[in-house]
Amino acid sequence: MMPAEFWASDHMRDALASWHMGRVIYAFRTHPTHKSPITQLDVANWLDITQATLSRIETGDAPEIMSKLIRWATILRVPQELLWFRLPQRDTVDEVDRQGFLRVAAATAATAVASPGSMLRLLDDTRAAPVPSRVGSVEIAQIRDAAQLFAKWDATYGGALVRDVVAAQLRIAQGYLNADCAPANRADLYLAVGSLAHTAAFMAFDACAHNDAEQMFGLARDCAKEVDAVHLHAKVLSSMTRHSIWIGKNTDGLGHVQEALALAPRLTATEQAMLHTAEARVRAKLGDVQAVLTAVGRADEQFANSSPANDPVWMRYYDPAQHAGDTGHALFDIAVKGSFTGEARDRLATAVQQHTDLAARSRTMSSIKLASLVMATGDPAEAHSIGSAALTRANALHSRRAAQDVQELRRYARRAGVNLTATPA
Template sequence: MSGERCCVECGARLSRYNAAQWCATCAPAAVDEPMEMSAQFWWSEHMLAALSTWHLGRVIYAYRTHPFHGPQPLSQKRVAAWLDVTQAQLSRIETGPAPEVITKLMRWARILRIPAELLWFKLPSTSTLGEVNRNDFLRTAAAVTATAAASPHGLLQLLNETTPADLPARVGSAEIEQLRAASSLFASWDARYGGGLVREVVATQLRVAVSYLRAGCAPRYRNDLYAAVGSLAHTAGFMAFDACVHRDATDMFALALKCAEEADAWQLRAKVLSSSARQAIWTGKPKEGLRFVQQAFLHSDRLTATERAMLYTTEARAQAKISAVEEVVKAVGHADDQFSRADPAENPSWMNYYDAAQHAGDTGHALFDLAIHGRFGGEARRRLQTAVAGHAGDAERSRTISMIKLASLTMATGDPDEAVGIGSTAVQRAASLRSMRAAEDVHELRTFARRAGAHLVQAAE
């Protein structure tokens, strides 16, 4: 087969995950320790499904049984030696309750070289980000945003080309504009690639932005500064939410809310509370999500019709999780009514994403939880189809997640063969994202597929 790679020792075909010259059997064993695995290894569905459980034992098991290792998984005995535990202890770690001792979690994660952005707990920082000039990065981000689209990989190279510099003694309109531009750029990366790709870098930039609040600032710029920091905090929080690093997301949303309220920025406040509500709903706390939405509706007359539509769709998603059918229908109706009055020219920049496709997807997601139980299935499907067809490439994550939901709904209530076609495409798309939310939705889709006796195509690596 053209392009096929073989082991230099035994001639066996090498796995697509294997960047080395040897197969797992023939690999040099002078020093038996975990090798550096490729990004394809870690971002494969096999590993993401395990990582999404927040159970390091299951992650270790997935590591041992990954297709990279060929037909023969790594033995428990060998991996136990790496982790400095007995084989019996590793067996209990893999099959028992999720380990919770953070020092052990950090040590095992470091030994296996698990990328920090995939973990649900924080590793001590070993990066050199503290040695670069983050102010130059913010300025460059502003310049790039103003002139051309940028890829994360290209712009992040700038972090290696800057030198240390002190934070400004005073902050004015130029620094505020840099923060706004950086927030806009990061948000566009998030929507296109998912929150896991550059989350740590954005968090670092957020710490710099917070330090601006301690610098001198003319009173006329004070509210704008707080609003700019709040917007960047919200972007960082949503990236953490998408990566399912929920403690970080909660802290960042809280910072964003405090900044918005300090700046008297009611529109930003509503957006932050809506995102906090979505995180609460995602983590199984829909009633807490409803409380956030109720807070966001305070002084709703200061919000645009698009923002009110956003809040009603969030309310509908929360109500659906507690099976409040009438409330879901009412909230979706209010959302549709508000969106019919929307004028994009009135919206703040962070609401540019909320177009007809986003509205259809968000309301379709709310109806999904009713549809899988036999209520409003046709309407949920129609809205999800509209979202999939309407999202552009700069909203790749939203389009993919709506496609996954559409496949799950079709698998549960419609034609499994049709669902396989939709779902296999969705799985392929999800593999190119760095979104743990999308990975968890794929896991849900596979559960529906198993119940229907259907088989989805594996993601290409």
């Protein structure tokens, strides 16, 4: 729902005066309010049509099928008084809103950095959205797509800006579990809701909203167990292990990863590598150096046999850079005490070098850990250079976890007598 000034601009008024919905859609997505034009593909997804179809609508003759005009105007929230046709009463268009809800929400969230106000409008719309009495393949696909998009957005920018919206969507998606659903779709529904719950939980974790994170991780695990979704179950338990470590519940973390490792015979090599890395991290917190080295060795062995084509979609993040960073993090706690310092440093440096912008948070957190390690064990001048670059990266994120890691870095810097300031990386 765009503000009144959006519709009052000459850009939109000229398009609306043409009585051509294609021109209205084009004007909407290219409006100067947006920092950059919304792509045809994104808007086509909102409208549940193909990009090629939208291109023809924008450039061809004016569409005249009233049901389509009503649907598109409703999804874009064009004010009734500006239209050249009448919209039906609200209770007849709720189905249109419901069908497009998650798709529009996900696409809007992807532009939140450029337009923070859209997040507030989306949150209001999300809270008001109805829960359907019956759920089918369309709704399930929308939940699944939203989970994937938000996970990607979270990895790039951190979860703080969009977390409330995702949490609100999760409450709606959780309500879907109580709706009628064909038996053939039931497993897919639980898998989709579980995936969204995991994404929301990790965002809460990143924002240090730990009670929310624990509840959402619990929902994700319950969904996975309900339909024996072993791959999602393992991923959730891995994240729960990391969360338990972060909040100091190391024994709980060990329990989570041991539960996950019991699933190993049914998992891919990449997933097993992820789990052994999580085990190494919790063993390091418990001070068991030999167990850390054994777990890292097993992780390396499994990752050497990794075949991404066999992995579920949410494992695409676990590439060589992620493996290097996660094993480097696992070795960090023993490295700062003098054990295998060079190995930890090499792995963290590899992660910083190889991560792309799509994994900005992982790159930043590996950069901070590398700087802390050099502060503790290396040359202060080199530590200053690495630490300043890490601060610059951290300032671009919306991650309280990264902020807490920066606090740890500053403590190491004070001990090393280094005065840290953010400078261009």
